[in-house]
Amino acid sequence: MQIKSGSRLLVAAALGAALVAPASAQTIKIGFHAPLTGFAAADGKSALNGAELAVEEINAAGGINGRKIELVVVDDQAKADQAVPIANKYIGEGLKIVVSGSYSGPTRAAAGVFQKAQIPYISSYAIHPDITRAGNYVFRTSFMGEVQGRAAAKFIGDIMKKKNVTLITLNNDFGQSLSAGFKEAAPKFGVKVISEYTYAMGDRQFGSIVASVKRDNPDMLYVSGYFFNGGPLVAQLRAGGIKTPILGTEGFDTHNFIKIAGPAAEGVMITTSLDRDSKSPAMRKFIDDYEKKFNTPADMVAASTNTAINVAAAAIAKAGSDDPAKIRDAIAGTKDFQVSTGKISFNDLGEIYKAAQVQVIKDGKFHHQATIDDPQLLAPPMK
Amino acid sequence: MYYAELLLVGLIWGCTYAMMALGLTLVYGLLRILHVAQATVFTLGAYIGLLAANYSGSLAVAFIAGAIAAGALGPLIYRFVYQPILDRPPFVALVASIGVLIAMEDGFRLLFGPYGLSFEHNTWFTTTYSFAGMTMNLVQIWMVVTAVVLLSAFAIFATRTRAGVAWRATVSDPPMAESFGISVSGVRYVNFLIASVLAGIAGVLVGLLNNLVEPGMGSVIAYKGLAIIVLGGLGSVPGTLVASLALGVVESYGTVFLDKVLDRDAIAFLFLIVVLMIRPQGLLGRR
Numbered sequence: 001m002q003i004k005s006g007s008r009l010l011v012a013a014a015l016g017a018a019l020v021a022p023a024s025a026q027t028i029k030i031g032f033h034a035p036l037t038g039f040a041a042a043d044g045k046s047a048l049n050g051a052e053l054a055v056e057e058i059n060a061a062g063g064i065n066g067r068k069i070e071l072v073v074v075d076d077q078a079k080a081d082q083a084v085p086i087a088n089k090y091i092g093e094g095l096k097i098v099v100s101g102s103y104s105g106p107t108r109a110a111a112g113v114f115q116k117a118q119i120p121y122i123s124s125y126a127i128h129p130d131i132t133r134a135g136n137y138v139f140r141t142s143f144m145g146e147v148q149g150r151a152a153a154k155f156i157g158d159i160m161k162k163k164n165v166t167l168i169t170l171n172n173d174f175g176q177s178l179s180a181g182f183k184e185a186a187p188k189f190g191v192k193v194i195s196e197y198t199y200a201m202g203d204r205q206f207g208s209i210v211a212s213v214k215r216d217n218p219d220m221l222y223v224s225g226y227f228f229n230g231g232p233l234v235a236q237l238r239a240g241g242i243k244t245p246i247l248g249t250e251g252f253d254t255h256n257f258i259k260i261a262g263p264a265a266e267g268v269m270i271t272t273s274l275d276r277d278s279k280s281p282a283m284r285k286f287i288d289d290y291e292k293k294f295n296t297p298a299d300m301v302a303a304s305t306n307t308a309i310n311v312a313a314a315a316i317a318k319a320g321s322d323d324p325a326k327i328r329d330a331i332a333g334t335k336d337f338q339v340s341t342g343k344i345s346f347n348d349l350g351e352i353y354k355a356a357q358v359q360v361i362k363d364g365k366f367h368h369q370a371t372i373d374d375p376q377l378l379a380p381p382m383k
Numbered sequence: 384m385y386y387a388e389l390l391l392v393g394l395i396w397g398c399t400y401a402m403m404a405l406g407l408t409l410v411y412g413l414l415r416i417l418h419v420a421q422a423t424v425f426t427l428g429a430y431i432g433l434l435a436a437n438y439s440g441s442l443a444v445a446f447i448a449g450a451i452a453a454g455a456l457g458p459l460i461y462r463f464v465y466q467p468i469l470d471r472p473p474f475v476a477l478v479a480s481i482g483v484l485i486a487m488e489d490g491f492r493l494l495f496g497p498y499g500l501s502f503e504h505n506t507w508f509t510t511t512y513s514f515a516g517m518t519m520n521l522v523q524i525w526m527v528v529t530a531v532v533l534l535s536a537f538a539i540f541a542t543r544t545r546a547g548v549a550w551r552a553t554v555s556d557p558p559m560a561e562s563f564g565i566s567v568s569g570v571r572y573v574n575f576l577i578a579s580v581l582a583g584i585a586g587v588l589v590g591l592l593n594n595l596v597e598p599g600m601g602s603v604i605a606y607k608g609l610a611i612i613v614l615g616g617l618g619s620v621p622g623t624l625v626a627s628l629a630l631g632v633v634e635s636y637g638t639v640f641l642d643k644v645l646d647r648d649a650i651a652f653l654f655l656i657v658v659l660m661i662r663p664q665g666l667l668g669r670r
Contacts, residue, residue, distance in 0.1 A: 037489055039599050041497035171646060197639065200646035202603045204593040207392030208639045211517075215385045228499060232593040239511055241518045259501045260595045263509065 027070045028063075028322070030055075030312055031090040033110070034101030034305075035078035039201075042228070043301045046254065047101030047124065048073065049294050050302030050340075054309035057289070064317045071309075080105035087113035095119065096324050097312050101305045104128035104173050111138045120328045122312060125250075125304040128173045129381070132350040137328050139350040141308045141341065143250070143273065144380055145174055149181025151356035151372045152247055152271050156220050157189025159358075159370050160245065166218035167196040168209060168225075168233065170251075175224040178249055182222060185377065194218055199225075204232045210240035218244060226251040231260025238264035247271065247358075253300035258364055265361045269369055273341040274303045275357040277368035286340035297365075298340075307339040351380030388517045389635045395523050397631025398530035399592075402585035403604055404611040404623045405534065406457075406578025412554045412618040413574050414469070416476040417609055420460055420483035421582050422601025427487075428453035428583025429590035429600060430495055437503045446587055453583020457575040484605060491598035499597030508594055522591045529588065533581060534624065541620075550574065554618075603648060610655045616668015626666050630654060 032051050035044035051071060059068045072095060076082045083106035090098050091113070098114060100107040100123045107126035114121035115135035123131050125142040132138050143151075156162050167182065169175040175198070183193055195216045197209045213221065221237070221244050223230060230252045237246070238261075248257075250272040258265045278284055286306055290298035314337065315330035316322075335345045342354045355373035359366040372378070403425060410418040432449030436442055464483055468475050502508075507521035541547040552560040553570040561567050589604075590596040611630055615622030630651055637650035645653065658666060 037492065041492055041598075042499065045497050171642070198642045199638065200648060203638075203647055204589075204595065204600075205396060207395065208389050208635045211385060211388040211392060212639050214388075228595060228597060231501075232595055235508065235594055239508060239518070239520050241511065241513065256498050260499070260593075262501070262505065262594060 026066075027068045028316060029070050029072050029093075029095050030309065031074070031095045031098030032071045032101055032305075032309075033074045033076045033083070033086050033098070033106065035103065035106075036073075036075035038077035038079065040078035040103055042256065043103075043226075044075070044078070044101065046299050046301040047305045049290070050124075050298075050305035051099065051101055051309050053286070053290055053293055053302075054306045054313070056293075058310070058313050064313055065320070069313060069316075076102050076106045078103045078105060080109040082106060083109035084113055086110065087117075091117045091119060096322050097122075097316065097327055099305065099308045099312055100124060100126060101301075101308075102126060104131065107131050108134075111135075114138065118328075119324050120312075120315070120331055122308045122331070124308040125301055127177060129177065136332070136350065137324075139311070139331055139346060139352075141311060141344065141352050142304050143354075143356065143378075144181075144351060145177025146181030146184070147378050147380055148249060148271050148356065149178040149183075150185035150377050151358075151374075152178070152222055152249070153182045153185035153189050153191055154372055154374065154377060155269075155271065155358050155370060156222065156247060157186070157191040160220060160247075162220040162245070163190060164192050164194045164219045166213055166216050166221050167193055168213075168221060168223045169196060169198045170225040170229065171198040171200050174226075174251065178224045199229070199233075201229065203229055206233050206236045207240075209233075210236050210242065213237065213242055213244070214240060220244060221246045223247070224249045224251065227254050227257035227260065231257050231265075234261045234268055235264040245269070250300045253359070253366070255297045255299070258361060265364070267361065269358055269360045270366075271372075272300050272357050272359055273354060274298065274300050274359075274366075275342075275368055275371070276359060276366045278342075280338060280342065282338040283340055283342060303340045307341045307344070310339050311337065311344075347380055347382060349380065349382055353378065353380065384516050387515075389639065390632060391517060391519075393632030393635030394628060395526055395631070396634060397628035398526050399585055399589060400604075400607065400611055400631055401534060401624050401627035402530050402581045402588075404608045404615070404627050405537065405620065406581050407608045408612050408615070408618060408620055408623040409574050409578050411612060412620075413571060414465065414476075415473050416465055417473070417480065418578070419477065419480040419605045419609065420464070420487075421457075421578065421608065422605030423484050423487040424453045424457050424460070424579045425582040425586040425589075425604065426491060426596075426598070426601040427456050428579075428586030429596040430491065430500070430586075432583070432587030433500050433502060433590055433596045437500075440504060442507060442591070446584060449583045449587040450580045451583075453586065454576050454580040457579025457582070458572050461571060461575045484602065488598050488602065495596075495598070497598070499595050501594050501596075502591060505591055505594050507591055522588060526588050526592065529584060533584070537577065537581075546573065607648065607651050610651050614655050614658055614665055616665025619665065619667050622665055622667030629666065 034047040087110040097120045104126040107123045111134035123140040127145045169179045246268045248270040253272040318330040319326035344354045358370040360369040428449040431452035432445040435448035436445035510521040549565045611626045615626035
């Protein structure tokens with residue numbers, strides 16, 4: 001029985017190898033996990049779109065040294081407990097590099113596994129600080145929450161010249177790290193946090209926060225969250241008669257935010273890494289190609305996974321080998337690389353440096369408002 | 384004034400909860416089933432209402448379409464999910480119900496996409512009225528009016544009509560009701576119909592209030608609904624209404640004053656635990 005099933009397996013493996021051999025000798029496989037179902041499925045879809053666009057364009061341009069790349073996509077449901085089995089599956093299949101298109105929970109859990117196996121791992125847009133602390137094989141292509149929060153403080157204090165700010169913070173690692181960065185930098189720019197309210201991921205009704213903001217009467221609001229809670233929140237603030245200017249975060253960086261908030265979205269500003277009016281050819285090309293391919297405007301999540309796949313592909317090309325250690329070194333050496341999210345470089349911790357964009361919503365579209373390029377303020381932590 | 388506004392916000396939330404929880408209480412009273420899948424009915428009502436509104440441009444059509452779709456789904460769930468397992472212990476039906484909720488959540492995602500949908504012309508949301516420093520929009524006003532009208536209509540139905548008396552008789556003693564010529568199975572269908580229509584209308588209203596209809600919109604309210612019916616004293620209709628309003632108000636103050644410590648959804652369950660420690664039979668339940 002044992003021998004029989006074993007030989008059957010061998011036959012199956014041989015058959016399988018024969019069928020895929022012509023392609024697999026050529027293709028380079030990149031692992032990619034994202035929340036394709038579950039509460040974060042909307043971001044998962046953008047994440048996959050952005051990554052697929054990158055693969056398509058890299059392959060159309062001849063691939064990497066003549067070899068095509070291929071994504072090995074797995075759904076992680078944005079759940080941390082799914083991440084470790086997924087990581088082990090990728091390692092078992094012999095993948096040499098993996099990109100996370102997911103949230104902090106699963107990305108943080110998988111980072112340690114990849115570090116141990118010495119497989120390069122790039123987090124596209126998960127923001128928890130511990131992710132890159134897993135070790136030298138883990139990189140991140142998005143802003144850390146703290147960095148984006150500092151950029152927001154500078155924008156409100158230096159450019160908007162507002163003083164008294166109320167924070168409305170999403171009660172998870174994303175919202176809290178934004179809030180921490182903001183509060184740390186606020187005094188430097190003469191900004192005073194007069195009150196802060198927090199809300200949970202599932203909240204869609206914000207009546208008590210609206211009433212409280214009305215009482216506090218701040219000069220400006222700094223609001224974190226995602227489009228699905230930020231959209232209703234902004235709409236309810238405006239419907240409650242509050243005309244205070246609002247600065248949001250990259251979680252609102254999707255046209256779905258504008259659809260939900262409707263007329264209330266007009267004039268809302270966000271900090272992000274995608275500049276819709278950009279003159280950078282790489283960013284411009286991504287925005288145009290994405291809209292053409294998917295018939296929907298690009299967003300921050302898609303731009304981030306697109307960037308991560310491009311970083312991975314460029315590193316494999318530069319390493320000139322499938323050796324994970326060489327690929328790691330190539331990623332770490334990425335400097336002033338022009339991608340969909342701007343000009344990027346990594347520091348020793350594997351964190352990214354790039355300029356922060358402030359976009360404003362006008363006539364139902366994102367437009368350029370300001371660019372914050374301050375290497376000292378936006379420097380990611382080194383450890 | 385600030386505290387009065389928080390109270391008002393809480394009462395509006397309470398009205399939403401009441402429309403959902405009444406249906407749960409009705410089903411529990413009749414069949415001893417914790418009908419978690421009511422949230423699926425709620426979400427379907429919201430989706431159909433939104434599609435109807437965006438297609439026809441009329442919010443009245445949205446409510447009718449949402450109520451019809453929800454009113455059809457509830458009895459179907461009874462017929463094909465609960466009826467075949469009525470002779471099993473109640474937790475079997477609860478597990479089946481949770482199964483329906485989870486499966487349908489991804490069903491909605493496949494049908495309508497993961498991003499959620501918004502109303503194209505949500506005129507009720509943007510129409511606001513200010514009085515005494517408080518601002519309410521038309522959806523919130525309709526939420527209160529609809530809840531009061533529908534729940535009063537239900538009270539009249541239950542106490543003043545023959546069908547209502549038959550329904551109450553079936554709740555207290557099914558075999559006896561049957562021997563008086565009441566169709567127990569008919570009463571059950573009517574029961575699911577009423578519960579589902581209320582949930583469907585609540586779904587459309589919540590969709591308008593958030594200007595967002597999304598696959599997972601029912602899951603939080605489903606479990607909170609269970610907390611409410613326990614809080615009210617299982618099977619007690621007046622208790623459910625009191626508990627709904629009380630929870631709305633507690634959450635409204637809690638989200639502002641306890642937000643650093645507890646999530647809004649955790650407040651509901653903390654409130655439940657505290658009440659059950661003091662009154663194990665629920666707010667209006669009998670020992």
